[in-house]
Amino acid sequence: MRTTFKKLAFAALPLTIAVTSVQASEEVNIYSYRQQFLIQPMLDAFTEKTGIKTNVVFAKKGLIERLENEGKNSPADIVLTSDIGPLYDVVSKGLTQPVQSAVLEQNIPSQFRDPADHWFGLTARTRLVYAAKGRVTEGELATYEELADPKWKGRICTRSGKHSYNLSLIGSMIAHHGEAQAEQWLEGLKANLARKPQGNDRAQVKAVKEGVCDLALGNSYYFGKMITNEKNPEQKDWANSVNLVFPNQADRGAHMNISGAALTKYAPHAESAVKLMEFLSEAQAQAMYAEANFEFPVRPGTQRSELIEQYMGEFKEDTINLQKVAELRAQAARLADKVGFDN
Numbered sequence: 001m002r003t004t005f006k007k008l009a010f011a012a013l014p015l016t017i018a019v020t021s022v023q024a025s026e027e028v029n030i031y032s033y034r035q036q037f038l039i040q041p042m043l044d045a046f047t048e049k050t051g052i053k054t055n056v057v058f059a060k061k062g063l064i065e066r067l068e069n070e071g072k073n074s075p076a077d078i079v080l081t082s083d084i085g086p087l088y089d090v091v092s093k094g095l096t097q098p099v100q101s102a103v104l105e106q107n108i109p110s111q112f113r114d115p116a117d118h119w120f121g122l123t124a125r126t127r128l129v130y131a132a133k134g135r136v137t138e139g140e141l142a143t144y145e146e147l148a149d150p151k152w153k154g155r156i157c158t159r160s161g162k163h164s165y166n167l168s169l170i171g172s173m174i175a176h177h178g179e180a181q182a183e184q185w186l187e188g189l190k191a192n193l194a195r196k197p198q199g200n201d202r203a204q205v206k207a208v209k210e211g212v213c214d215l216a217l218g219n220s221y222y223f224g225k226m227i228t229n230e231k232n233p234e235q236k237d238w239a240n241s242v243n244l245v246f247p248n249q250a251d252r253g254a255h256m257n258i259s260g261a262a263l264t265k266y267a268p269h270a271e272s273a274v275k276l277m278e279f280l281s282e283a284q285a286q287a288m289y290a291e292a293n294f295e296f297p298v299r300p301g302t303q304r305s306e307l308i309e310q311y312m313g314e315f316k317e318d319t320i321n322l323q324k325v326a327e328l329r330a331q332a333a334r335l336a337d338k339v340g341f342d343n
């Protein structure tokens with residue numbers, strides 16, 4: 001409503017006085033790797049509540065490079081990513097600034113935010129093992145470590161070892177076991193693959209359905225996206241062919257990853273941008289955001305979606321700080337090369 005009113009008011013004013021500094025700051029520019037359908041509802045809710053307009057550039061690739069090239073002239077205030085990898089990259093390149101916010105600190109558990117306050121997780125997901133119903137019995141596989149057990153030879157499917165999601169998982173293995181042991185594990189996992197790494201996470205579950213493999217690695221939200229898929233109903237069959245295994249429930253918990261946000265170094269609307277980041281961490285947006293993509297809210301006490309309650313429930317999460325995991329991603333990539341994971 002307010003946006004409409006302002007537009008009308010502007011139209012009636014002479015150009016020279018149309019923009020005052022206060023009005024100019026009443027917007028936030030976002031570079032988003034997250035898809036529009038996911039974040040637009042929260043942005044609309046934010047504008048409705050605060051009157052602050054949002055402008056978004058959506059892209060699958062190139063936004064960090066764009067930000068880098070634009071330097072001080074970049075219009076971007078916030079970068080939104082769907083994984084700790086690119087979020088860590090944008091911070092590592094010196095393209096962000098820290099945000100000290102009591103609201104963010106309270107709403108986001110410490111493992112999901114940068115100890116130096118440059119990046120903040122807004123939704124969480126775990127990397128699950130999808131296990132073939134009827135071919136893998138309950139409890140037969142309980143940990144990521146067991147994926148390297150020779151009993152699974154020729155029975156595991158995964159996407160590239162160099163994909164962001166797997167780099168974080170391998171990074172967490174290095175963090176918990178050290179590089180030498182992580183390498184052995186990765187070699188064992190590689191030896192157990194049913195086929196050369198290929199396709200995305202959902203393609204692995206499809207392969208389980210088709211009998212190509214019995215175990216598949218995949219992010220948790222893909223289960224929701226498959227089991228509710230009216231557009232491609234065959235994906236419901238893929239989802240129905242597997243049980244969900246949350247690894248390492250008896251020890252450190254399942255490996256977690258996030259989608260998140262960072263404030264750019266030269267954000268022209270930093271104050272409004274921080275307001276938006278805070279808004280995204282509050283109960284209303286957390287519930288909306290998590291529900292839209294079958295993810296987990298990061299904010300403790302936020303209602304999880306019905307689908308999550310039905311199929312996943314509560315589980316033990318690995319609480320290692322994702323900064324540690326992210327710092328080991330380069331090492332993880334070298335290990336993947338070393339063991340020829342994708343060959």
Ligand code: FE
Binds near residue numbers: 219
């Ligand atoms: Fe994904």
